[in-house]
Amino acid sequence: MLKTLIRTTAIATLFAAGAAYAQDNGASAPTAETPAAETPATTSMSDEMPVVGGAPMDPQKNIVENASQASNLTTLVAAVKAAELEETLAGEGPFTVFAPANEAFEKLPEGTVDELMKAEGKEKLTKILTYHVVPAEATSEAVMKMIEDDGGSHAVKTIEGEEITLTMEGESIVVTDAQGNKATVTQADVTQSNGVVHVIDTVLMPSE
Missing domain, CATH: 2.30.180.10 (FAS1 domain)
Structure with missing residues (x-):
């Protein structure tokens, strides 16, 4: 529960900082809905055989x-x-x-x-x-x-x-x-x- 609280607080702080930066520079603040970039899998099944x-x-x-x-x-x-x-x-x-x-x-x-x-x-x-x-x-x-x-x-x-x-x-x-x-x-x-x-x-x- 403590880890979850810390993580939630950190995310909130990150978005708050992003919002402040956006207001100062006229840019859109990041939102929680923004998808993270996906990392393609590089290990094929044959590599494990x-x-x-x-x-x-x-x-x-x-x-x-x-x-x-x-x-x-x-x-x-x-x-x-x-x-x-x-x-x-x-x-x-x-x-x-x-x-x-x-x-x-x-x-x-x-x-x-x-x-x-x-x-x-x-x-x-x-x-x-x-x-x-x-x-x-x-x-x-x-x-x-x-x-x-x-x-x-x-x-x-x-x-x-x-x-x-x-x-x-x-x-x-x-x-x-x-x-x-x-x-x-x-x-x-x-x-x-x-x-x-x-x-x-x-x-x-x-x-x-």
Whole structure:
């Protein structure tokens, strides 16, 4: 109430001074109805979105729609299409996807990606891709809490059926697959309309 009284008094004083000035100089006094100048908004929605591979990730779009815009996820998107998993990953979810960047696929033995993309490699490719997907939404904060609560290591089941193991190395989340390969989360918490994506630097492999 005191702030309101002070503000009201200040405004009254301002208009009184304006009126006096107007009388002395023959000008019209300002009125309370005079609209204040509007300041145009300069922050666009894209400025607030996380950027992956140079593209803003729209939280209103699904995993497939957003991944298709990221220049560093082109191999993953091609693999998802080859395995015909687009409809699955565009579904309601929620999903947590550990998304291998292009550099992760480049670490695989020469020719591996090409073989997986062939029709005869579809079954194996599907197993690999679904091994990167957890049927729940887990932000990095939630993941770190689960790791801490479990004494430093937390296993989660993927939609492929096998588990991946989550640990911390320094401040980074590390995902260990069934073959002992380790992937580091390089970009976390990319929110999607049907879950969340964490970009990783190594392709995870289920057991043979």
